[in-house]
Every structure is written in C-alpha cells, then in structure tokens.
Amino acid sequence: MSLNEMTLTKTQYESLSRDWFDAWNSHDPRAIASLYADDVVFTSPFIAKMELSDDGTITGIEAFFNYLQKALPRVPNLKFEPVANCLGVNGNTLVYRNQSSHIVTEIQTHTADGLIQSADVAYSIAPIRRNTHGSR
Numbered sequence: 044m045s046l047n048e049m050t051l052t053k054t055q056y057e058s059l060s061r062d063w064f065d066a067w068n069s070h071d072p073r074a075i076a077s078l079y080a081d082d083v084v085f086t087s088p089f090i091a092k093m094e095l096s097d098d099g100t101i102t103g104i105e106a107f108f109n110y111l112q113k114a115l116p117r118v119p120n121l122k123f124e125p126v127a128n129c130l131g132v133n134g135n136t137l138v139y140r141n142q143s144s145h146i147v148t149e150i151q152t153h154t155a156d157g158l159i160q161s162a163d164v165a166y167s168i169a170p171i172r173r174n175t176h177g178s179r
Contacts, residue, residue, distance in 0.1 A: 056130060078159055083103065
C-alpha cells in the first residue's frame, strides 16, 4: 500500500518532508536510516561513483546504512535545501538544492506505515545558479 492509498494529507506529506531534510542535514546515519524501510531499494549515481554497486542500486537497510557510513564523511558540508515536494499517484518527489548548488530529486514510494520503500535520486548535470535578479 502506498502513502497515497492511505490518503495522506498535504500536511502529512509536508511533515515527512521536514523529517527527511532534518535527518539528512543532521549527518546522522541512524536518523536517516530510520526513515527508510528494512527492504529499501535505493538508487543514486553517488552509489555507482563510490563503486558500491555497478548499477547504482543497493537493497536493504543494512546496505543502505553501510552506504551512509561511507558517503556522509566524504561530504562533510552536506546540506540539502528544499525547493519543492511534488505529490504523485504512487508517492512523492523531493526537489532540493545540495551544498554544490546542484538541483537534486528523490522520487520516493512508501510503506503503509510511511517509511521510504524505494528512492531514486537524480542530479542536475551542472550547478544551477540562483536567480538573484527576480523572475522574468
């Protein structure tokens, strides 16, 4: 059952999003892992770059926790700034800016109890400059 099948409210999605940003910005692997299901499937170009998986996918909370323990020290200035939380039919997509000014998305599906079941991360090819002159 996905979160949408549970008919979560906008407020509940916003709360899950805040918890996710707080956990990642804390740099605490346990806090981050607590948001993900035991059988999580997590896909990220960073996993492939770290040579933890040829296809950039790891499965299971133990592998995910191992990834966090190796990845977080490599990015001591890690900071995720929320841009948008987009709701879909089967979950949500978090859009955020990282410490290198890249725009990042994480497409998430969830378990019945709100844990992240799967996550697929994508990064902008180059840093995205902030618009400091207003919109056009």
